[in-house]
Amino acid sequence: MIERIDELMLQAVADTLENMAFMEVLRDNGPVAEFDRQFQGKESPGESGAGGDGDGTGSAGNCMAADLLIHDPIQGELRLEMSKPLVMKVAAAVFGIPEDDVSEQTMVDIVSEILNTFAGRFMNAILQEDQAFQLGLPEFDQFCREKHDQPKKLWRLRMDGEPLRVLLWGDFKL
Amino acid sequence: MGKTVLIVDDSSTMRKIVTRCLRQAGLEFDQILEAGDGQVALQVLAENKVDLVLSDINMPNMDGLTFLKEKANNADLKSIPVVMISTESGDDIIGEAKAHGAVGSIKKPFTPDMVNQVIRPLL
Numbered sequence: 165m166i167e168r169i170d171e172l173m174l175q176a177v178a179d180t181l182e183n184m185a186f187m188e189v190l191r192d193n194g195p196v197a198e199f200d201r202q203f204q205g206k207e208s209p210g211e212s213g214a215g216g217d218g219d220g221t222g223s224a225g226n227c228m229a230a231d232l233l234i235h236d237p238i239q240g241e242l243r244l245e246m247s248k249p250l251v252m253k254v255a256a257a258v259f260g261i262p263e264d265d266v267s268e269q270t271m272v273d274i275v276s277e278i279l280n281t282f283a284g285r286f287m288n289a290i291l292q293e294d295q296a297f298q299l300g301l302p303e304f305d306q307f308c309r310e311k312h313d314q315p316k317k318l319w320r321l322r323m324d325g326e327p328l329r330v331l332l333w334g335d336f337k338l
Numbered sequence: 339m340g341k342t343v344l345i346v347d348d349s350s351t352m353r354k355i356v357t358r359c360l361r362q363a364g365l366e367f368d369q370i371l372e373a374g375d376g377q378v379a380l381q382v383l384a385e386n387k388v389d390l391v392l393s394d395i396n397m398p399n400m401d402g403l404t405f406l407k408e409k410a411n412n413a414d415l416k417s418i419p420v421v422m423i424s425t426e427s428g429d430d431i432i433g434e435a436k437a438h439g440a441v442g443s444i445k446k447p448f449t450p451d452m453v454n455q456v457i458r459p460l461l
Contacts (some may be wrong), residue, residue: 183447184355259354270350277351280396281446284425288445296430301396 169290169336173319176285177330180278181323185257192320192327199320202247202327203227203308227308228271230279233300234287240334242286243315244279245308250326251275276302282330290336341461342369342386346379346393346405347423356392356423356448363453365461376405383415390460392444395424395431403431406438419460423448 178189192199203226228251234240246254248271255266255274279302287297315331322328343360345353353372360367371386373379377400379393395402402422409415422435422443432443441460444452 180447183449184351255351258351258358273349273351277349280349280425284446287425299396299425301398 169317169332170319172289173282173286173317173330173332174321176282176289177319177321177328179285180282181254184278184281185254187254187257187323189321189323189328192322196320199327203245203329228275229305229308230275230302231305232279232283232302234283234297234334235300236298237291237295238297238334238336240316240332240336242279242283242333243305243311243329243331244275244282245329245331246275246278247326247328250323250328253324253326254278272304276304340368341389342371343367343390343392344371344373344379344382344386344388346373346376346391346397346402348374348394348397350374352394352423352446352448359448359450359453360457363450363458365453365458374399376400376402376408379405380408380412380415383409383418388418390457391418391420392423392457393420395422395435403434403438406435406440410439421456421460 174191181187181189226248227245228248229243229245231241231243234242251271251274252263252266255270256263258274259270283299287299291297311331313333315333316336317332319330320327321330345356347353357370371382371388373382375397379391393402393405406420409418409420416439419441420439422432422440423446424443425446435443442456444456
């Protein structure tokens with residue numbers, strides 16, 4: 165079952181982003197530490213010891229994230245984290261505008277909609293055909309806060325060289 | 339084609355994608371109108387002659403199912419065809435939508451193929 169969920173999530177994310185932005189999504193096979201470093205420095209100024217980390221690859225506000233609750237028939241949660249440059253690329257592709265013209269609100273909307281769409285694809289894929297499910301509305305996480313609970317599963321992916329992460333919590337049979 | 343379509347979705351991204359897919363499928367509309375929720379959609383329908391509505395289900399203020407029910411209760415609006423666009427499937431939600439006047443449904447992600455399969459036959 166673990167292989168199926170892994171493959172089905174990757175397919176759901178890939179289908180969503182390929183249809184939305186005509187961009188290919190690939191699994192990241194590089195060192196985990198290096199991948200995760202690109203999301204560092206994402207604390208808000210209000211967090212203790214916060215501020216930009218200034219290391220060049222990640223800085224405060226380099227990450228954009230959204231969460232979505234899964235209500236039924238499985239209780240769970242999905243989270244999407246994307247690097248800001250990636251969100252800008254996707255937004256520019258979807259709206260057909262230069263990246264410099266992408267507004268903050270558009271970026272928030274894009275992240276939320278990507279999550280909403282692949283969450284639905286994923287649930288459709290893992291459940292019986294036409295089995296009903298219920299999802300909450302995506303909630304944007306302005307500060308890309310670290311979650312306290314270890315996810316059941318974490319996918320590290322890349323699109324156009326930029327990182328994105330998908331995290332899953334819940335009573336999924338892994 | 340001389341027709342007007344109304345796209346109802348709280349996501350501006352989704353409205354843009356739907357617009358793009360309609361064009362990629364080769365459908366020409368005189369006007370493509372947009373609404374961010376069911377409440378606004380009802381206002382748009384009251385003020386414009388719309389030939390087709392494409393509506394999300396999960397929206398704040400007024401969701402897609404409530405929008406359908408309100409539209410069905412309005413003699414001037416009830417005959418306008420509505421296709422639901424949603425992440426969710428299941429006979430109950432789609433069944434309820436059809437019971438209140440939806441003529442079809444499309445699962446996200448919205449694609450030109452879906453347009454040709456579900457929407458073109460309605461026009």
